Amino acid sequence: MEKDQLIKYSELLKNYSLKRPLNIMEVCGTHTVAFFHTGVKDIFPEGLNLIDGPGCPVCVTANGYLDRAIQIQKEHEVVLATFGDMIKVPASYTSLQKLKSEGVRIEIVYSPMDALEIAKKEKDIEIVFLSVGFETTIPTEAVTLKKAIEENVNNFSILTGNKLTPPAVDALLTLGEVKIDGFILPGHVSIITGSDNWQFLPKKHSKPSVISGFEPKDLIMGTLRLVQLIENGEIEIDNLYKEVVTEEGNRLALGFIEELFDVTDANWRGIGVIPGSGLKLKDKFSLYDAEKKFPVTMPEEVENKSCRCGEILRGLITPPECPLFGTVCTPREPVGACMVSFEGSCSAYYKYRK
């Protein structure tokens, strides 16, 4: 895109005069960061309010998940393999990073396949992969597991903490705590789910939505289009990321998920248990299910009472409204998950604070 075109678009957004104040929610954590990073948030016209949604898989992972991983490590001496994002997240009593600094072997991987490779090379250790992530990531984990099963890699298992985003957005709207006029839907998640999976937004909740990419032009046009849909009363989904998002999604990827997982209820930090918003391994793959393979006595789950991540994930407050923000809680010493993840709201607000 030409630079002067981008400037033109920015002017359009900046000078847009809203008919009434509007709350729009971006579901995806990458969007949260992109809105700050590109400066698009700074050129929002008066009255347009961007509310961060529950869009980061790290942030919404409740303490109990990491507690279990840590307990499995302790009781069964397994090697935990994880995406880097999870490493600093405080669990009820410690974090993976602390364990690592105490000399416990924890493998940070870029791809779930890397974790499987370790298991294949080191037959005498048990690798437990922390399978977190939304629809974007789940298929990569499904393929990896399928390989493990096919190749009989029986020192490899996964601890499922995967979550599905549409049910969470549905739950937020049903809770009705925060008034949202329209949604900017997650681009990468929608590549897998397809735009049809979001039809409940216009159909059930009468909310217009756009699917958008992550470039400055995508963010500006997505925002403008959403405002237009809302103001014109056009209750529909507009897909502005057609180069990768289709109506039916990535069928191949969805097939892998269906083959290995069943839908189940899942516990979201700050929101609670949402029906049908999680995945569990099918019973016939129990040998690869770390929760079944390595039974543990779970410690009591405690949440840090002063951390307000939960309210932030529900769109009720913004990070600076948390008394710990930027003083006690910083990305170097995070108190809550929302300050850890690169895509967490607290971390984004901190990084781009003025």
Add this chain to the structure above:
Amino acid sequence: MCLAFPATIIKLDGPNATVEFHNVKRDIRVDLIGDCQIGDHVLVHAGFAINKLDEEGARETMETWTELIEIMEKEDKKLKNDQSPE
């Protein structure tokens, strides 16, 4: 944690591929995208191509934008005319 970057396939070997993005090469898997060829543009996440970048779709998106801009510029002008007393 779900960052995805666009890259071009430069080598293919069954489910394994090498992609290049700004002169950085990376080995990835292509299990999730079905048919693909050297030269295809893909989006890469966690070591997997999660989709091909569809040229047709990209063009459609651009067209939507062009239309949008036109509509908005018109409205913008209308607004300005409404507001200016002359």
